[in-house]
Amino acid sequence: MRTQVAIIGGGPAGLMLSRLLSLKGVECVVLENRSRSYVEGRIRAGVLEQSTAELLAEAKVDARLKSEGLVHDGFSIAFDGRRARIDLKKYGNGSVIVYGQTEITKDMNDELSAAGGNVHFEAECVAIKDYESGSPKVVFVQDGRERELHCDYVAGCDGYHGIARKSIPSKALREFERVYPFGWLGVLSETPPVREELIYSNHARGFSLCSMRSRTRSRYYIQVSADEKVEAWPDQAFWDELRRRLPQDVAESLVTGASIEKSIAPLRSFVAEPLRFGNLFLAGDAAHIVPPTGAKGLNLAAADIRVLARALVAHYLDKDDGLLDRYSQVCLDRIWKAERFSWWLTSMTHRFGDDPFGYRMQLAELDYVTEAEAGLRMIAENYVGLPFEKPFA
Ligand code: RFL
Ligand code: PHB
Numbered sequence: 001m002r003t004q005v006a007i008i009g010g011g012p013a014g015l016m017l018s019r020l021l022s023l024k025g026v027e028c029v030v031l032e033n034r035s036r037s038y039v040e041g042r043i044r045a046g047v048l049e050q051s052t053a054e055l056l057a058e059a060k061v062d063a064r065l066k067s068e069g070l071v072h073d074g075f076s077i078a079f080d081g082r083r084a085r086i087d088l089k090k091y092g093n094g095s096v097i098v099y100g101q102t103e104i105t106k107d108m109n110d111e112l113s114a115a116g117g118n119v120h121f122e123a124e125c126v127a128i129k130d131y132e133s134g135s136p137k138v139v140f141v142q143d144g145r146e147r148e149l150h151c152d153y154v155a156g157c158d159g160y161h162g163i164a165r166k167s168i169p170s171k172a173l174r175e176f177e178r179v180y181p182f183g184w185l186g187v188l189s190e191t192p193p194v195r196e197e198l199i200y201s202n203h204a205r206g207f208s209l210c211s212m213r214s215r216t217r218s219r220y221y222i223q224v225s226a227d228e229k230v231e232a233w234p235d236q237a238f239w240d241e242l243r244r245r246l247p248q249d250v251a252e253s254l255v256t257g258a259s260i261e262k263s264i265a266p267l268r269s270f271v272a273e274p275l276r277f278g279n280l281f282l283a284g285d286a287a288h289i290v291p292p293t294g295a296k297g298l299n300l301a302a303a304d305i306r307v308l309a310r311a312l313v314a315h316y317l318d319k320d321d322g323l324l325d326r327y328s329q330v331c332l333d334r335i336w337k338a339e340r341f342s343w344w345l346t347s348m349t350h351r352f353g354d355d356p357f358g359y360r361m362q363l364a365e366l367d368y369v370t371e372a373e374a375g376l377r378m379i380a381e382n383y384v385g386l387p388f389e390k391p392f393a
Contacts, residue, residue, distance in 0.1 A: 001029070001150065003028055003150075004026055004028060004152050004316065005017075005027070005028040005151060005153045005154075006028070006029055006031070006154045007154075008031055008155065008157060009031075009157035009162055009164075009284075009286070010030045010031075010034075010109075010119050011032075011159055012045075012108075013283050013284030013285070013304065014284075016108065016301075018030045018118060019061060020058065020309035020313075022118065024313045025317075029118050029120065029151075030118060030120065031123040031138065032120065032121050033125070033158075035121050036109055036121050040102055040106050040109065043101075043102060043263070045292075045295065045299075046211055046295070047072075047097070047098055047198070047299075048098075048298070049096060050096070050385060051299070051302070052303075053069070053099075055306050056104065056302075059108070061111050065099050065103075068103070069097040069098065070214070070215070072096050073089045073095045074089070075200065075383070076195075076197060077200045078199055078201040079201070080366070082247070083199070086376060086380055086383065088380050088383060088384050091379070091380035091381070092382075095384065096295070096383065096385075101298055120140075120142060125138050125139065125162075131154055131277060131278045131279050131280035132277070133279070136279050137149065137151070138154060152279065153279045153312065155283055155308060156280060156282045156286045157286060157305075158286050160286065160289055164280065165282055165287065167280070168280070173272055173273070173277075174272070174273045175272050176270065176272075176273070177268065177269065177270045177271075178269040178343065179267075179268050180267035180346065181225070181226050182224060182350060182351075183225075183226055184209075184222070184264065184267065185223075185224045185228065186262065186264075188218070188261040188262075189217070189218050189258065189259055189260060190216060190217055190258075191217075191256060191257040192218065192255055193210065193211075194210050194253055195210060198212075199247075200293070200349055202363075203245040205351075206222060206350065206351045207245075208221060208223065208245040210246070220238075222238065222245060224264060226266060230262055235259050235262075239256040267293075267346065269289065269339055269342065271335060271336065271339060272288065273332060274328040276327055281327060283301065283304035284300070284301030284304055288300060288335050290342035290343075293346040293349060294342035294382065294383065295383070296338045296342050299338075300334075300335060300338050303335075304335075306388070307331055307388075307392050308327060311324040311326075312324070333389075337382070341383075345379075347362075348366060348369075349366075
């Protein structure tokens, strides 16, 4: 089998790249080791930057996003018995859109399969050969048979646990990591959201977040210790603990119900440098992880794909490799800023053990950044999404 661009991983990054390249006439094949229903069922991100929505429009997969996505002009941070609203319009000159990652992958898979289907599900990549040359090969196993996909370029969009990053010799790669001593226990329920906007809460018992997927479907999270087991949290225990961590008026209006999904996500900051090795490019979670507090993971994956798609199109259509050569640096400059924001928001809102001094520092910082215009601007600009440099803007 032969194609121009082999894409490893059919998560949001891989699917988006496939869609953007196909629309420009660049050939590509996506190899995804899970089934379509598994990928579409994974409950993950829910908040999109404006630039991610624009990329979905460019990929012509935004019809449902436009009709069902909820535009949010602000969110709140609760701490010390009060609540500060971050006005994204006023201080960040923009807004975000609440629309689930599950829906994005469904929308993209629908379009890709209608266009002829270049996504191979249950196709597990096991090796990448000759990526330092001009003719790499991706070895994959499908239906128990080992096959090879020959290509010009490989896009490693296979997430944190994928093989793309692991195929690169460790001496060629620099990895930066911080593992947090806690995770997020998340619950999805068919209940109306407790408020119209998201509420992030710093509480003495631990962080919590009230989010949503639609006007009838809610997503809530509470901070739990890193070794916590989901079985230890029957629905009632989750709702009781969430209520304790919310401002009283919010807790009183919380509508609870049976969980549709419940899982624990560990929290990690991670960046691999650089993002290019010969003709192999890393994008999305394969290259970087942020703790979910800033809602940046999916948006960063989309940002990499914006740059990579433009660079590959310039190579094939304009015979210009300048953008491919700059891919790594252009992405990393923006990635590190999102890493900083996600780390900072996590540090300011979570409990790090029994640390009364640290808690007072958090409250003082929250008080300052939610009062001072400079603080409000910094939070809002980062949450809405930092600008892209030209020609990626
Ligand atoms: P994915 O989604 O992990 O997709 C990688 C795909 O590669 C496949 N794969 C392979 N395929 C073939 N061969 C192999 N050897 C393979 N190995 C792996 C996998 O099956 C998978 O389908 O990475 P991608 O595409 O880079 O997308 C990244 C996003 O999924 C991720 O950053 C976000 O979900 C993070 N995230 C959030 N991001 C936001 O922007 N806003 C949010 O509100 C937000 N909330 C969240 C989140 C992540 C969370 N968890 C569970 C970590 C909330 C949570 C709780
Ligand atoms: C979500 O709705 O899943 C969500 C929202 C905001 C975050 C993280 C996750 O910061």
